[in-house]
Amino acid sequence: MINQFLHNDTIAAVATAAGTGAIAVIRLSGPEAISITNSVFKGKDLTQQASHTIHFGTLRDGDKIIDEVLISLFVAPHSYTKENVVEISCHGSDFIVQQIMQLLLKKGARLANAGEFTKRAFLNGQFDLAQAEAVADLIASDSALSHEVAMKQMRGGFSQEIKRLRAELVHFASMIELELDFGEEDVEFADRDQLRSLILNIQQIIRELLKSFELGNVIKNGVPTVIVGKPNAGKSTLLNKLLNEEKAIVSDVPGTTRDFIEDEINIGGITFRFIDTAGLRETTDKVEAIGVERTMQKLSQSSLIIYLFDITGTTPEELEAELEKLNPKKLPFLPVANKIDQATPDQLAAFAGMAGLVQISAAEGARLEELKQALVNKVNLGKLNTQQQTIVTNLRHVDSLNKTYEALDDVLNGLGLGMSGDLVAADIRRALYSLGMITGEITTDDLLDNIFTKFCIGK
Ligand SMILES: Nc1nc2c(ncn2[C@@H]2O[C@H](COP(=O)(O)OP(=O)(O)OP(=O)(O)O)[C@@H](O)[C@H]2O)c(=O)[nH]1
Ligand SMILES: [Mg+2]
Numbered sequence: 001m002i003n004q005f006l007h008n009d010t011i012a013a014v015a016t017a018a019g020t021g022a023i024a025v026i027r028l029s030g031p032e033a034i035s036i037t038n039s040v041f042k043g044k045d046l047t048q049q050a051s052h053t054i055h056f057g058t059l060r061d062g063d064k065i066i067d068e069v070l071i072s073l074f075v076a077p078h079s080y081t082k083e084n085v086v087e088i089s090c091h092g093s094d095f096i097v098q099q100i101m102q103l104l105l106k107k108g109a110r111l112a113n114a115g116e117f118t119k120r121a122f123l124n125g126q127f128d129l130a131q132a133e134a135v136a137d138l139i140a141s142d143s144a145l146s147h148e149v150a151m152k153q154m155r156g157g158f159s160q161e162i163k164r165l166r167a168e169l170v171h172f173a174s175m176i177e178l179e180l181d182f183g184e185e186d187v188e189f190a191d192r193d194q195l196r197s198l199i200l201n202i203q204q205i206i207r208e209l210l211k212s213f214e215l216g217n218v219i220k221n222g223v224p225t226v227i228v229g230k231p232n233a234g235k236s237t238l239l240n241k242l243l244n245e246e247k248a249i250v251s252d253v254p255g256t257t258r259d260f261i262e263d264e265i266n267i268g269g270i271t272f273r274f275i276d277t278a279g280l281r282e283t284t285d286k287v288e289a290i291g292v293e294r295t296m297q298k299l300s301q302s303s304l305i306i307y308l309f310d311i312t313g314t315t316p317e318e319l320e321a322e323l324e325k326l327n328p329k330k331l332p333f334l335p336v337a338n339k340i341d342q343a344t345p346d347q348l349a350a351f352a353g354m355a356g357l358v359q360i361s362a363a364e365g366a367r368l369e370e371l372k373q374a375l376v377n378k379v380n381l382g383k384l385n386t387q388q389q390t391i392v393t394n395l396r397h398v399d400s401l402n403k404t405y406e407a408l409d410d411v412l413n414g415l416g417l418g419m420s421g422d423l424v425a426a427d428i429r430r431a432l433y434s435l436g437m438i439t440g441e442i443t444t445d446d447l448l449d450n451i452f453t454k455f456c457i458g459k
Helices: 033-040 094-106 116-123 129-140 144-154 157-181 192-221 235-243 286-301 316-326 345-350 368-379 395-416 421-439 445-452
Strands: 011-014 021-029 053-061 064-074 085-092 223-229 261-267 270-276 304-310 333-338
Touching: 011 094, 011 116, 021 033, 021 094, 021 116, 033 053, 033 085, 033 094, 053 094, 064 094, 085 094, 116 129, 116 445, 129 144, 129 157, 129 421, 129 445, 144 157, 144 192, 157 192, 157 421, 192 270, 192 395, 223 235, 223 286, 235 261, 235 270, 235 304, 235 333, 261 368, 270 368, 304 316, 304 368, 316 333, 333 368, 395 421
Parallel strands: 223 270, 223 304, 304 333
Antiparallel strands: 011 021, 021 085, 053 064, 064 085, 261 270
8 A cells, every 4th residue: 555645645743742842843745845845945956866865955935044954854754653754853942833734734734633644644654543643652652551551552563462352253254155055955165163162262252352451541641549537637738738729628627628630640659640639528518528429439430449548537347337338339449547747656457467558747748658659559550561462551452352342252153043045144254343443454544534534643
């Protein structure tokens, strides 16, 4: 599918983030990328230069010099998009960048849409759809693990696995379709037992991939960790300490926090999304009551609960009862005793033997490292081997895998009932269709729009 003229317009966009920086990069892609740049460039004749070369010169609007720049040339098909690509490195002022952009648009370039460079790269066969999506994940990656998983997907690990499954199914689909050509003669080219065991095998692999999404989701989106407890337990104080920022209001008035407040931090390579909530109590205050309601909602949506209590005002029995009441669904939780700085030796001793309990002073920031370690242990990514295991991180892929699985169930049922080849073939094709959606062998305009508009402009 290599065809540099698949798109006949030339797109341009700023590839670096807005704001003042040392340099900024403007990128062009399309048949006229080099000639348009050349028309405003004073230096060597860019149309005569080899691919992968860099040229110093000035960009001019008529006689006016806009900037001194470096031009990187990538001649089709040896570029990210497989089209002619130019990258202009200019000085990082928004004003200069806008002047250059206007000049390029005046000379015939079109402003690129979000993700359009990567979309062109995909359409021109540079990589498949799952790899293109990984480019966005890579840009968004904010922890060692999310980076590692995105990098692996971008380099094609996940795609290989899907393509292998698909190729095996294609083989059977074509054998069955061959039978259909023979019509009356009652031949079986596709060995039904072999087909059945292949499908069971593929389903097993799909189950593992789907299971990996639990982790994949954590890696990509972080672990939603809700901090709950009675009013004045010190929840907001703890949130602020964890974030190292005065994010939530702290006061000695019980019922200070009404809405939930959340932010992310990275602990030991894992992103935790901490959510501070309104303290739990019966209240007649209308606003606070809504806050408590929301706390209960957040509680059911989170993956991990920190139950924070004031050790100076709580007995072990009260704690047990509270946890029982709060967590009927038995979500993973971490009981945390706060205000040990003010606790009497008796109060500390009362909780000393309690398994899994962490004791801290949020106000003094004491023993926070222990708390962090306990959080990491709870998520337990220790078992994870990101090197070997393929991890699904994308909801769209999960959806396609589920649909594939269902279609394969139908194939198995069909085989069990001795259904005719054309019906079995139709179910296999349905499975192929869903699998093909992942890597982009099958695409629709809507699907592509959906994926690429989530990219930033210039990528
Ligand atoms: N001595 C001591 N006081 C603390 C500690 N942590 C919090 N406090 C105090 O406890 C009071 C309540 O703290 P907050 O963080 O507002 O408590 P909260 O759990 O968010 O309370 P609500 O938002 O009302 O539910 C404040 O006066 C804090 O300074 C601690 O570790 N030791
Ligand atoms: Mg609070």
